[in-house]
Structure formats: structure tokens, C-alpha cells
Amino acid sequence: MSPRLPVVSLAAPEEEAARILHNACISEGFFYVADHGVPQELLVATMAAQRAFFALPLEQKMRIAVNKYYRGYTPMAEETLDPARSRRGDTHEGLYFGRHVEEGSEEAKLPLHGPNQWPDEALVPGYRAATEAYWEAVAAVGFRLLRLLGLSLGLGPDYFQPHFTRPMIALRPLHYSGERSSEADGLYAAGAHTDYGMLTLLATDGVPGLQICTDGTTWRGVDPLPGCFIVNLGDMLCRWTNSRYRSTLHRVVNTTGQERFSLPLFFEPNFDALVVALDSCVEEGQAPLFPPITAGEHLLERYHATHAGYGKAAAEQAAATAVP
Ligand SMILES: O=C(O)CCC(=O)C(=O)O
Numbered sequence: 001m002s003p004r005l006p007v008v009s010l011a012a013p014e015e016e017a018a019r020i021l022h023n024a025c026i027s028e029g030f031f032y033v034a035d036h037g038v039p040q041e042l043l044v045a046t047m048a049a050q051r052a053f054f055a056l057p058l059e060q061k062m063r064i065a066v067n068k069y070y071r072g073y074t075p076m077a078e079e080t081l082d083p084a085r086s087r088r089g090d091t092h093e094g095l096y097f098g099r100h101v102e103e104g105s106e107e108a109k110l111p112l113h114g115p116n117q118w119p120d121e122a123l124v125p126g127y128r129a130a131t132e133a134y135w136e137a138v139a140a141v142g143f144r145l146l147r148l149l150g151l152s153l154g155l156g157p158d159y160f161q162p163h164f165t166r167p168m169i170a171l172r173p174l175h176y177s178g179e180r181s182s183e184a185d186g187l188y189a190a191g192a193h194t195d196y197g198m199l200t201l202l203a204t205d206g207v208p209g210l211q212i213c214t215d216g217t218t219w220r221g222v223d224p225l226p227g228c229f230i231v232n233l234g235d236m237l238c239r240w241t242n243s244r245y246r247s248t249l250h251r252v253v254n255t256t257g258q259e260r261f262s263l264p265l266f267f268e269p270n271f272d273a274l275v276v277a278l279d280s281c282v283e284e285g286q287a288p289l290f291p292p293i294t295a296g297e298h299l300l301e302r303y304h305a306t307h308a309g310y311g312k313a314a315a316e317q318a319a320a321t322a323v324p
């Protein structure tokens with residue numbers, strides 16, 4: 001059995017939790033978060049709502065197909081997370097929900113910002129209420145982790161806060177089909193990838209499938225730990241820390257023939273947050289490994305590379321916001 005990932009308890013004193021977090025971030029880049037305060041009933045209700053939504057006929061789901069703000073439904077195989085190794089799209093469908101941004105507002109001119117699309121209340125009663133409550137509760141856990149991240153880097157608990165005043169937090173309920181993955185056929189539930197952003201907070205329905213690769217060669221399964229989130233770092237935090245903190249390669253492989261549901265929440269900064277290597281992470285006399293980039297540009301680049309439907313939506317949005 002592979003050694004268990006580190007556990008960061010949010011009930012521990014912050015300095016102690018930050019130490020454990022630091023060690024996890026420089027080694028596995030994946031860890032569990034315990035004592036997070038999100039009620040189990042809320043998780044259960046949100047999972048049940050997703051099951052009900054994904055069970056709808058495709059035609060109903062397509063009524064809220066992903067829009068130019070990148071909110072809404074993405075059908076099976078729309079995403080290919082590892083185009084180099086995949087021969088078909090990944091065997092999952094999903095939904096994107098972000099922070100609500102009013103249509104026509106200044107903020108809605110930014111790519112990825114706009115109103116969410118919700119399924120018809122009559123078709124999936126309680127869906128919106130559960131999903132919104134879950135979004136809020138898990139985003140709050142993200143803010144707790146943000147304090148610990150600042151502390152873990154010796155920058156103080158409030159260091160990252162100013163970059164998260166209009167955050168691009170996105171919840172993405174996922175449904176994986178029961179189709180078995182096959183490396184030989186280039187078929188994955190979710191192809192190997194690193195996450196794009198800052199932090200990902202994941203809850204699953206307990207069906208195994210998530211695997212991580214920390215040494216460049218071997219894959220090991222990450223089992224869900226009851227009552228905990230699985231949290232990992234994305235490339236944005238890797239850039240910010242000049243690769244001190246790791247964004248670890250992971251994938252989802254269906255070895256059981258069972259369907260699977262998961263709820264990743266991508267905890268991302270403001271669109272215009274400048275992601276530039278922290279001085280404390282760059283050796284004297286050395287150049288940073290990555291040029292500065294805004295969080296928004298970075299995310300757009302990455303979404304573009306993996307989503308079939310996204311190029312069109314992004315182009316539409318860019319054309320709509322272009323200054324003549
Ligand atoms: O469903 C999972 O276990 C992982 C999903 C994932 O890696 C992602 O959405 O980025």
C-alpha cells in the first residue's frame with residue numbers, strides 16, 4: 001500500500017498546520033484537509049443533486065451548455081486533458097459554476113465572468129440551493145488554506161488575500177461514465193494533467209480512480225479519506241513559488257467499470273492578479289523560472305488547450321470585448 005498523503009487539520013493551531021502544509025507542498029503537492037467544517041449532509045445533498053442532474057436526457061442538459069462565460073454543461077468527451085496520449089475525449093461530463101457576475105456589468109466584460117446557468121428547478125428540485133451552499137462552504141475552506149499558504153511561505157497569513165477579492169473560484173461537478181479506461185486504446189476517465197490554477201479542493205463519492213505521479217514514472221492511487229477533502233496545488237501556485245511548491249501530475253482511471261461522481265472546486269485568484277515569482281523563492285543572482293503572467297491569461301491559455309468547445313466561446317467573448 002502506498003504511504004498515506006499528509007493530513008492538514010484546520011483544527012490545529014495555524015502555525016502547526018502551515019508547517020505540515022509546507023512539507024506537503026514541497027513533496028507530494030497533494031494532501032488531505034481534515035476538520036474543515038463543511039457539514040457532511042451538505043456534501044451528501046450536493047452529490048445527490050449532481051446525480052439527479054446527470055441522469056437527465058442529454059437534450060435537457062444541453063439546454064445549459066457551456067456559454068461564452070464558460071459557465072454551464074460540458075458533455076461526455078468534450079474535454080481531453082492529455083491530448084498526447086488520448087485517442088478519444090475523456091469519459092466524463094461536467095458543469096462549471098463560478099461566482100455570480102451580473103450580465104452587462106463591467107466585470108462581465110472579463111473572459112470567464114458572467115452569470116451561472118442553472119438547471120430547471122422543476123427538473124432537479126433543490127439543485128441550485130445545494131450547489132450554491134456547497135460552493136460557499138468550500139470556498140471558505142479555500143480562504144482558510146490561503147492563510148496557511150501565506151504562513152507556510154513566511155509571508156504572513158494575509159499575503160495572498162488582496163489577490164482574491166474578486167476570485168475566479170469555480171466548482172465543477174463531474175460525472176464519469178462506467179466505461180473502463182485503457183492505456184492501450186488511449187482512453188482515460190481524465191487524462192494525465194496538472195491543474196491550472198492555485199488550489200483544487202476535491203470531494204468524491206468514494207469510488208476509486210484518482211491516481212498521482214510524483215516521481216515521473218509510477219502512478220499511485222489516492223483513496224478518499226472520510227470527512228476530508230483531497231487538495232492539490234496547480235501550476236499557478238507553482239509559478240508563484242518558482243517551482244518550490246509542486247503541481248503534481250494526476251489522472252483518473254476507471255478500473256472498476258463503475259460510474260463515479262466528484263466535486264472539484266478550483267480556488268483561483270482575481271483575473272488581473274499578477275502571478276510573479278516570490279522574491280523569497282528565487283535564489284540570489286538567479287532568474288525566475290517563469291515570466292510574470294496574470295491569473296486570467298494563464299487560465300485562458302490552459303482551458304483553450306484542453307476543451308473542444310472552448311475555442312469558440314473564448315473567441316466570441318474576445319470579439320465582444322475588443323475595443324474597435
Ligand atoms: O475527479 C477527480 O478525482 C479528479 C478531477 C480532476 O483532476 C480535475 O477535474 O482536475
Ligand SMILES: [Fe+2]
Nearest residue numbers: 193194195250
Ligand atoms: Fe485535476
